[in-house]
Amino acid sequence: VARTRITTDGVNQEARDAMWSAIGDPSRRRVLDLLVHNSEVTASWLAGQVPFSRQAVMKHLAVLERAGLVSRHRRGREVRYRVEPDRLDAATRAMVEVARDWDGRLAAIKRLAEEAHADAEHP
C-alpha cells in the first residue's frame, strides 16, 4: 500500500508553529480581535484600546506579523496594520475541525464501551 508519511518539514512546520503560538495567547487574541473589527489601524490606536502598553502591543503585532496573520502598510507618515483574512480563516477552521473530530471519536468510544459493558452484564 502506498503511503504518505505525515511529518513536518522545516519551513511549513515553523510557519504552523508561529500561527498557533500567535493565536494561543489571550492578550494577542485581544489585539487580533480589534484588528478584525477595525479594518486598518495604527499601533497607537490599538494601545488606546487595551490595558497593556504600546510596547506590548508592538510585540504582539510583531508575532502576529511573523505568523502571517497580520500585515503592515505605510499610509503617508503612518504605519497601519490589518488582518490577513485567508490565513486567520484557515487557522480557526482547522481548530474547529480538530474539536469536531474529537467529539465524533468520543461518541464512538462511548457507544463501544457501553455495548461492551452491557454484553458483559447480560451475556
Add this chain to the structure above:
Amino acid sequence: VDDYRIEREVVIEAPPTVVWRIVTEPDQITRWFADHVTLDAVPGAQGCLVFDHPDRVSTVADLVVERVEPPELFSFRWGHPEGEVPGPENSVLVEFTLTPAGEERTLLRVVERGLGLLGWPAVDKDHYRREHLSGWERHLGRLAELMWQGPGSRPTA
C-alpha cells in the same frame, strides 16, 4: 508556553476498566479512530496509526506512548518530524483521562495540546485555502469557545 489546547469530554455508562480497553487496545482503536493501529500501551513504545482514504493514498501517523496508568490515564505524542524523538517542542500530546463518575460510570476527557496541528490528517490546508472566506465573528467566537470557554475546557494562560 503559548500552545493550543483542545479539551472535550463525555460521560460513559460503563466503568473505567471497560472504557480503558476501548481507548488503549489496537483492535478497539480501529473501531473509533484509525483504520490500522500498531500500538503497545507501554511508556516509550513506538506505534503508528494508518488512515485510509477512498480517493488517495493512506496516511501514516507515527506516535510514541507517553504515560500509561490504567485505568486512569493514557497519553501519546504524535506529529513529530520523522526520525526525531517527540517532545513538547516538536509534537502534539493527546491525553485521555478516565475518572469514575458514580456507579459504573466514567467521565472520559481527551486533551490535545501542542505547538500546532502537526500530523493531523483531517486538516487539509489546501482545502481551507480554496474555501471562500466568511463569517469572521462566527469563526473567532467558535475559536474562543474551543480554546477558553468550551464545554469542559479551561483557560490555558
